Amino acid sequence: MAKTCNNLSAVLQGLNDLRMEDVPIPEPEYGEVQLKLLSCGICGTDVHLWKHGGIGGLPVTEAVILGHEASSVVTKVGKGVTSLKVGDRVATEPGVPCLQCKKCKAGRYNLCQDMQVIIPKYCGSLTRYAIHGADFCFKLPDNISDEEGAVIEPLAVTVYACNRAGIQMGDTVLICGSGSIGLLCLLTVLARGATTVLVTDIADEKLKIAKKVGASHTLNVKGMSPQEAAAAIEGILGEPVDVTLECTGMTSCVSTGIYATTRGGNVTMVGIGNLSMEVPLGTAAMKEVDIRGILRYCHDDFTNAVKLVASGKVDVKPLITHRFPLEKSLDALKTTASGVAIKVMVRCADN
Amino acid sequence: MERVECIKCVSQPVIIFRHIYIYTQHGGSTQRGSSSPRSQRSGDQVLLRMGSVGICGSDIMYWQRGGNRRFRLEAPMVIGHEGSGTVAKVGSKVKTLKIGDRVAIEPGTPCRQCFQCKQGTYNLCPGITFCATPPDHGNICRYYKHAEDFCFKLPDHVTLDEGALMEPLSVAIYACRRGEVTLGSKLLICGAGPVGILCMMAGKAAGASQVLITDIDDNRLRMAKSLGADHTINVNGRDKLEVAGEIEALMGGQPEVTIECSSVDYSYVLGIHATRPGGCLVVVGRPSQQTVLPLDEAFRKQVDMKGVFRYTNCYPAALAMISTGKINVKPMITHHFTLNETLRAFETAISHDAKAVKVIIHCDQ
Numbered sequence: 202m203a204k205t206c207n208n209l210s211a212v213l214q215g216l217n218d219l220r221m222e223d224v225p226i227p228e229p230e231y232g233e234v235q236l237k238l239l240s241c242g243i244c245g246t247d248v249h250l251w252k253h254g255g256i257g258g259l260p261v262t263e264a265v266i267l268g269h270e271a272s273s274v275v276t277k278v279g280k281g282v283t284s285l286k287v288g289d290r291v292a293t294e295p296g297v298p299c300l301q302c303k304k305c306k307a308g309r310y311n312l313c314q315d316m317q318v319i320i321p322k323y324c325g326s327l328t329r330y331a332i333h334g335a336d337f338c339f340k341l342p343d344n345i346s347d348e349e350g351a352v353i354e355p356l357a358v359t360v361y362a363c364n365r366a367g368i369q370m371g372d373t374v375l376i377c378g379s380g381s382i383g384l385l386c387l388l389t390v391l392a393r394g395a396t397t398v399l400v401t402d403i404a405d406e407k408l409k410i411a412k413k414v415g416a417s418h419t420l421n422v423k424g425m426s427p428q429e430a431a432a433a434i435e436g437i438l439g440e441p442v443d444v445t446l447e448c449t450g451m452t453s454c455v456s457t458g459i460y461a462t463t464r465g466g467n468v469t470m471v472g473i474g475n476l477s478m479e480v481p482l483g484t485a486a487m488k489e490v491d492i493r494g495i496l497r498y499c500h501d502d503f504t505n506a507v508k509l510v511a512s513g514k515v516d517v518k519p520l521i522t523h524r525f526p527l528e529k530s531l532d533a534l535k536t537t538a539s540g541v542a543i544k545v546m547v548r549c550a551d552n
Numbered sequence: 553m554e555r556v557e558c559i560k561c562v563s564q565p566v567i568i569f570r571h572i573y574i575y576t577q578h579g580g581s582t583q584r585g586s587s588s589p590r591s592q593r594s595g596d597q598v599l600l601r602m603g604s605v606g607i608c609g610s611d612i613m614y615w616q617r618g619g620n621r622r623f624r625l626e627a628p629m630v631i632g633h634e635g636s637g638t639v640a641k642v643g644s645k646v647k648t649l650k651i652g653d654r655v656a657i658e659p660g661t662p663c664r665q666c667f668q669c670k671q672g673t674y675n676l677c678p679g680i681t682f683c684a685t686p687p688d689h690g691n692i693c694r695y696y697k698h699a700e701d702f703c704f705k706l707p708d709h710v711t712l713d714e715g716a717l718m719e720p721l722s723v724a725i726y727a728c729r730r731g732e733v734t735l736g737s738k739l740l741i742c743g744a745g746p747v748g749i750l751c752m753m754a755g756k757a758a759g760a761s762q763v764l765i766t767d768i769d770d771n772r773l774r775m776a777k778s779l780g781a782d783h784t785i786n787v788n789g790r791d792k793l794e795v796a797g798e799i800e801a802l803m804g805g806q807p808e809v810t811i812e813c814s815s816v817d818y819s820y821v822l823g824i825h826a827t828r829p830g831g832c833l834v835v836v837g838r839p840s841q842q843t844v845l846p847l848d849e850a851f852r853k854q855v856d857m858k859g860v861f862r863y864t865n866c867y868p869a870a871l872a873m874i875s876t877g878k879i880n881v882k883p884m885i886t887h888h889f890t891l892n893e894t895l896r897a898f899e900t901a902i903s904h905d906a907k908a909v910k911v912i913i914h915c916d917q
Contacts (some may be wrong), residue, residue: 232665300664301596301701307865308672336665500671 210266211327211530216254219531224266227332229279234335236273236293238549239347241326242521243537244270244355245473251534256473266325267530268547269295272341272350273331282335291338292353293326294503311361311499327530327547339503342511348546349510352385352517355544356506358471359385361498363393366444366469370394375434375461376416378448379407381520381544382471384414386446388515391415399434399442401454410543414519427453427481431460442466450474455492459485467491520544527551595645596700600637600655602915603712605692606885607901608634608720609745611684615898620838623686631894632692632913633659633683636706636715646700655703656715657691658722658867659683675726675864682862692894692913704867707875713912717750717881718870720910723836724750725870726863728758731809731834735759740799740807740826743814744772744784746884746910747836751811752781753879762803766795766822767814771907779883792818796825812836817843829853836860884910890917 206223213219229235247267249256275289285291298305298313305313325331341350359382368374372395376383379402390398400411403423411419418437422430434457435441443466445458450472458468459481467490485492509515523545525533530547537545611631618625639653649655662669662677669677684690691698706715724747733739737760741748744767752763765776768788777784783802787795800806806828812819815837823833824846833855850857873879886909889897894913901911 300669301699303865303868305664306672306674306701308670310670336670500667 235277240351242270268327270354271326377454383448427456599641604716606634630689632690634719722866724754742819748813
């Protein structure tokens, strides 16, 4: 089927039901471009959609193409598009805000209540051809590879998270979780001038990668209570941390962050976990440790992510540990779900 | 004033340099549309029967001088941008408004796609369409079309006149936000015209503990006092450093924020002298080509100077302040005219004897 398919796509038909199908090649309307997909990374969200049929309270109600961390090349340009031409390589910012509501106009379009994320029109990047709004496409310079271009999206998440966390030069930072998001946070905080970064995880192999990527310290917190972990962290560093970037979604790690962060600091929640968590909120309040949420990214986070990679300040290549062709999208999802990988990359182009 | 008439027409006062013609033309919108995909679908626009429109200093500038350094009048242009109206028709995609709703009209519709728009400073959008800024037409006319989300529904107890005043009030709210006027602030305002008075009202509503207003016109200062100014100073012929000292004495300390609303060089210099170190001078008025400023003093004192270009995301706050009665703009409205009296309205606005504060043109009369 793959050889005769014009637009092979990984379509989620329902819970646990991913099928490789031929989908009509979409045509760009006003303000849109048609893209040929190059590379697409797999995210925990894709796995969640596949295994649970929804995420964050949003159910999948119709068939959708999975994937949203993509690099592409422009194949057609719709009317009214002046910023891109055929042949330009781009990273794409998924999500279509309304651009009319109060949140959008105030510059916080990531919080738009009518933001469309899981829709048939603009979602899927695990495909050969897609369309996208030109103003949500970001040109990739020649020195960024297709695969690096596909890491721009999760890197934009961590760029935004570090803005929200207010990371400053000279800071001491705790990062909970040494998966792809934790490691991208590590790269981002170092680019912002943090000088001491301790990464925690429960797997030694993951912590080894964190050390290679630039963590000054690592700690395996398996079996520790949050208070024990916080005490161990302070023991290693000699002081509480300025900021915690929580990248696991685990309640225990949020609690660890609250205990380990200095007064007046903050715990920024990058990982997605349970909607309800039992954490020492009173302790946080009395220490003036703010808890800050993250919802994707906004305005120039993609631009800055591209700049970080293009300038060499951030090297994301070591994070790509597994590769699959588009035809093997299901294997890509399974590998991500197993937890052995850091970043799984799918090659969408058939060359 | 010349009058060109035709049958079944829409009256629209049109500015040609130094003249206002009541140019009656057959229906339709004369507005230049913006180039965003959103405006390509006129489904989410509304047609408004215009109600009240206020006259602004910039409208007078286009009439008298044909423009400024940045915007020049090259062709006849419908004037006016401080407006309110009643919904007469709705596009197919309009969700929040229906025929008969009365609205205040935020006159600038940005492209929504550029960096400025996406980060919330849509006032700085290079592709913005703004009423009565050449070449975009304004809304002193009978009927006018506008984007749904830039029309703000007025509750029943808020008049169309108050709706029109929401535009200059938004300028004032934005100036206070830029200056970070907050609870306890001491606020100096240079210039007691309508913008200065609205800045005073907005500053007090934001929690300013004291407001001092300067001007060279005693009548204006009396009006400012009656509307809430704690102190006023007539600065005509006065030495700036002396005035700065008097301001500090009257307020019991230097103001943290100065909002300049007079466009006179004197006020910029006074602002730098008078503002507390670490404070802020917000410039709403426009300086002349060759303004001489004591920059070394400003920098040494860390008095930041912040410009203001219109406003962004202020209409909701303006509506909330007016509809809850926290700000009362009605005393500022001093003169009323019908659409056909537009030229007289403009002449009144600049007449010293008329002592106008805000002149309203009723486009539905």
